[in-house]
Amino acid sequence: MPLPLRPLLPADLPQAHGLTQAVRWPHREQDWRFALGLGQGWAISEGERLLGTSMSWPFGPDWGCFGMLIVANDQQGRGLGARLMEAALAALGPRAVQLHATQAGQALYLRLGFTPAGIIHQHQGPAIAPPPAPLAPGQTLRPATAHDLPALAALDTTATGMDRTRALSAILAQGQAILLERNGTPEGFAMLRPFGRGEVIGPVAAPDAASAWALIAHYLTARAGAFVRIDITDPALAPLLTAHGLPVVDEALRMVRGTPPAPGTTRSFALVNQALG
Ligand SMILES: CC(C)(COP(=O)(O)OP(=O)(O)OC[C@H]1O[C@@H](n2cnc3c(N)ncnc32)[C@H](O)[C@@H]1OP(=O)(O)O)[C@@H](O)C(=O)NCCC(=O)NCCS
Structure with a gap:
């Protein structure tokens, strides 16, 4: 049985903050709250432990953004990232989607139909x-x-x-x-x-x-x-x-679908x- 996918909730954000701290992303817990308040998030957890997250933001009828995809280091490579991403993208419906990719995410994004669209410094x-x-x-x-x-x-x-x-x-x-x-x-x-x-x-x-x-x-x-x-x-x-x-x-590599x-x-x-x- 795969672990269930569920909405990311405000109560998850202290653990979500821990995930980004572990990879040295600078986000504060307030930055997570700010991002979730503007869009929708998804989570996979096991018991009390949050294993991974993703978010997407519809910005009008034509465009949406995707981000905050992160899976705990010891849980990577078992398909959680792909499931979290597919849920967040589905919520954007037919919109075109923009994201900014780390090296770690690029293979997944290419496979899901994203193409490079510039470098962000x-x-x-x-x-x-x-x-x-x-x-x-x-x-x-x-x-x-x-x-x-x-x-x-x-x-x-x-x-x-x-x-x-x-x-x-x-x-x-x-x-x-x-x-x-x-x-x-x-x-x-x-x-x-x-x-x-x-x-x-x-x-x-x-x-x-x-x-x-x-x-x-x-x-x-x-x-x-x-x-x-x-x-x-x-x-x-x-x-x-x-x-x-x-x-x-x-x-970061800007990618667009x-x-x-x-x-x-x-x-x-x-x-x-x-x-x-
Ligand atoms: C990017 C990330 C979310 C992927 O999560 P994941 O749960 O490991 O992803 P999945 O297991 O669903 O694998 C997705 C793809 O990543 C690649 N991948 C993941 N783990 C891998 C591993 N151990 N070795 C080689 N490739 C791997 C594969 O290309 C895989 O594609 P496939 O399904 O065609 O095989 C995860 O590496 C992560 O959290 N990294 C740190 C944060 C980060 O950089 N986030 C992306 C921001 S843009």
Whole structure:
């Protein structure tokens, strides 16, 4: 008899946190709670012991994300990972799915029909304040409030194809956001929130790399000396990040199953995190 698969519950999260600590993922228990609150999770346990987890998040009718797939080290290789993943993917129905793969997950994801779609670079360290980044004529930066959520969500959808309104609202409730406008029209934003060992900058959406850097530089200045992480999609930002205290420490393979959206005028430069895209 295979061990039963069941929903992942808030009461499982202390053990789930233990699974990620064992592989040195930086998630705090609050980060697990945040992720589960935005989507659905699955678990396999034996008696009182949690053996493995997975999660998925529907972000509108066309797209979903998959992540938090982890199986206890001594239980790997007996099919638990594949079962947890298939359950999470089934919940996304016909949506296209995006994930960010560690080396350990790649064979499974290829077998389930995912194809490589880019490399994500993880940069982190104690931030060094950059000199003020020049803005283009007409561009201004200002703090965003809950009233700006529709504008942030619209920019995010243009950049990613996903409807992550609820996720952005939850991030704003825990952290903060800045909005880039050109002559009063929103054209980019960045968010900052507690995560893992410190704070994470992301998502970042902007029309070009110079604007993305202006948004990121704002938070590096605000957090000079503190531990900051950012997971970037565009390696053009890597030298600037490295020069301001955040060298690259790891990378992940973006994989997609289904048709990605056509890129819009706003591009995604940094992730919420590797699970939520
Ligand atoms: C990735 C992970 C969840 C796989 O879990 P698992 O329970 O071992 O997976 P399964 O037993 O269902 O095997 C799935 C695939 O992984 C590979 N695999 C798993 N264990 C293996 C082993 N001991 N040796 C070789 N390949 C193995 C196989 O390719 C297998 O594919 P197959 O079904 O075609 O044989 C697990 O390795 C893990 O938790 N790793 C650490 C966390 C992590 O990196 N998660 C992925 C994040 S993207």
